[in-house]
Amino acid sequence: MSSRQSAFPSRSTSEVRADQPMSAKADRDFVAALARGLSVIQVFGRDHAELTLSEVALRAGLSPATARRCLWTLERLGYVGQSGKRFFLRPKILSLGSSWLDAGRVEEVILPLLREVVAEAGDSSSVAILDGDDVLYVANFSAKRLVRLTAGVGARFPAYAVSMGRVLLAALPEQALETYLARLDPVRLTPQTVTDKAALRDIIEAVRRDGVVAVKDELEEGLGAVAVPVRGTDGRVLAAVNCSAFSPRLTVEEIVAARRDVLERKAAEIGQAISRVPALLHSLK
Numbered sequence: 001m002s003s004r005q006s007a008f009p010s011r012s013t014s015e016v017r018a019d020q021p022m023s024a025k026a027d028r029d030f031v032a033a034l035a036r037g038l039s040v041i042q043v044f045g046r047d048h049a050e051l052t053l054s055e056v057a058l059r060a061g062l063s064p065a066t067a068r069r070c071l072w073t074l075e076r077l078g079y080v081g082q083s084g085k086r087f088f089l090r091p092k093i094l095s096l097g098s099s100w101l102d103a104g105r106v107e108e109v110i111l112p113l114l115r116e117v118v119a120e121a122g123d124s125s126s127v128a129i130l131d132g133d134d135v136l137y138v139a140n141f142s143a144k145r146l147v148r149l150t151a152g153v154g155a156r157f158p159a160y161a162v163s164m165g166r167v168l169l170a171a172l173p174e175q176a177l178e179t180y181l182a183r184l185d186p187v188r189l190t191p192q193t194v195t196d197k198a199a200l201r202d203i204i205e206a207v208r209r210d211g212v213v214a215v216k217d218e219l220e221e222g223l224g225a226v227a228v229p230v231r232g233t234d235g236r237v238l239a240a241v242n243c244s245a246f247s248p249r250l251t252v253e254e255i256v257a258a259r260r261d262v263l264e265r266k267a268a269e270i271g272q273a274i275s276r277v278p279a280l281l282h283s284l285k
Helices: 003-006 032-042 053-060 064-077 089-103 110-119 164-168 176-181 199-211 252-275 280-282
Strands: 079-084 086-089 124-131 133-140 154-159 213-216 223-231 237-246
Touching: 003 252, 032 053, 032 064, 089 154, 089 280, 110 124, 110 133, 110 237, 110 252, 124 164, 133 164, 154 223, 164 199, 164 213, 164 223, 164 237, 176 199, 199 213, 213 252, 223 252, 237 252, 237 280
Parallel strands: none
Antiparallel strands: 079 086, 124 133, 124 237, 133 154, 213 223, 223 237
16 A cells, blocks of 8 residues: 555545535425525625625526525514624524534533643644535634634634645545646635645645645735644545644744644544544544
8 A cells, every 4th residue: 555545545425615506406305495595695705794685696606686684584574684784693603603613512522622622732723524615613712812813613714724734635535625726726825825736736745645734925925834633444535633822933844843743643533533422423424
């Protein structure tokens, strides 16, 4: 077995992009109205906290009439509010995400191990999965109140620019990685962000070989992070775990040397812990 294979056993999962819903012929049970309602919820965020009807329609890729019906329904259910011509999410929306956290016992299973990572090696530690072209944070513990380091559960970042994203991209089957790179239009988030696709592929190949990656100054200047895979008992990559800190004086090599050991130890424990909770394990496969 090659070093690449031993570091990252292949995943056999297929990816369905959120902006490419199944046709009625592909799946007669697919509820398009539900999909449109969920797309409306997802257009809101830190930089788009309040939106007009036309803005919601544009961001969700819906007609204004359809967006209006979705917003009306969500408002009647208590998930969306309205002030004048602007719509916003109401606190009830948290119940959607908290159901997954409760079912998977995330605070009980994962958070104690992230606290141990932070105690040994950094200011923040997170677990994330790949969702479309982004990493999606499913657990986080932060010791310091810094903007990037407190990216909480549900936060998203472009996979190509962050350590956990590169770990998860390295775990993709070759064809899925090729498809990702073909559609990728990377944006330079800082002057140091790697946006050349050939360079990104080289980085991903190195992650496949080494099983670890460090990123410094690419998401935010001064921010360094190391990530490793979290594997299930069958060897498949379920998620990634990182350790982040503002380390402007450290080199990438020094960041890896300081954090790799604890991350690999805790990644193994996280994988074992996930495997003991069927609901959590099945949702991450």
